[in-house]
Amino acid sequence: xxxxxLLKTFPSIALIILSVLIANPVFAQNTGDSTDRxxxxxxxxxxxxxxxxxxxxxxxxxxxxxxxxxxxxxQYLHIRFxxxxxxxxxxIPFEGEYFFGYNRLSKRYAVHEFNVHxxxxxxxxxxxxxxxxxxxxxxxxxxxxxxxxxxFTWEPASNSWRNESRLLVDGKEGTVYINMKxxxxxxxSE
Numbered sequence: 205x206x207x208x209x210l211l212k213t214f215p216s217i218a219l220i221i222l223s224v225l226i227a228n229p230v231f232a233q234n235t236g237d238s239t240d241r242x243x244x245x246x247x248x249x250x251x252x253x254x255x256x257x258x259x260x261x262x263x264x265x266x267x268x269x270x271x272x273x274x275x276x277x278x279q280y281l282h283i284r285f286x287x288x289x290x291x292x293x294x295x296i297p298f299e300g301e302y303f304f305g306y307n308r309l310s311k312r313y314a315v316h317e318f319n320v321h322x323x324x325x326x327x328x329x330x331x332x333x334x335x336x337x338x339x340x341x342x343x344x345x346x347x348x349x350x351x352x353x354x355x356f357t358w359e360p361a362s363n364s365w366r367n368e369s370r371l372l373v374d375g376k377e378g379t380v381y382i383n384m385k386x387x388x389x390x391x392x393s394e
Contacts, residue, residue: 242278243306247337250358251281251365255386259287262381266291266298270386280305296320304332304339315341326352342372353377363388 257268270285281304287297300319307314313332325346332341337358342351351372358365369382 240278243280244278245281245304245306245334247334247339247358248281248304251283254389255365256389257285257384257386259382259384261291261383264292268298268384275303294320313339317343354382 251272252274253272255270255272257270259266259268266287266289268285268287270283272281272283274280275282281302283302283304285301286299290296291298298320300317303316305314305316306312313334315330315332317326317328317330327344327346330341330343332339334340337360339356341354341356343354344351352369353372354367354369356365356367365384365386367382367384367386368380370377370380372378
């Protein structure tokens, strides 16, 4: 009797185990050799270098410079960007920095963001999820129940990144209010 029940449940158990084994690499850090205790990620490696950025923010066009490099003994990817133009509603150029890291204990990407808004608008520490060629950051707007979903998507065909931000309203992502296209600056040929 127990053998018959085991044979009936084995396919279900095997399917669950197979699902976990397949899904785990999709959501986990894709690391290289980490015996050196450094943070390695094949997707974030595509950010390294200098980028020209064309942005549409709240319906207005802007351009930015962006630079990314591994810092602090390869523990964080530091991304720094600054607009060329003065942002009308800020009355200064926009400037910001991200530090992407990976918490090995919780197995989650950890992100620190700093910008000209200071600490007053959005929480500056949050987690990110990686799904294939995309990082999805979910940020809480301070003093509200509102969230911002920001996606960094690597587009290998064009060797570029897309960055989109949307408000999360009633569990659904709203329209894009920040849309950035990052194109690598080619190093001068020697």
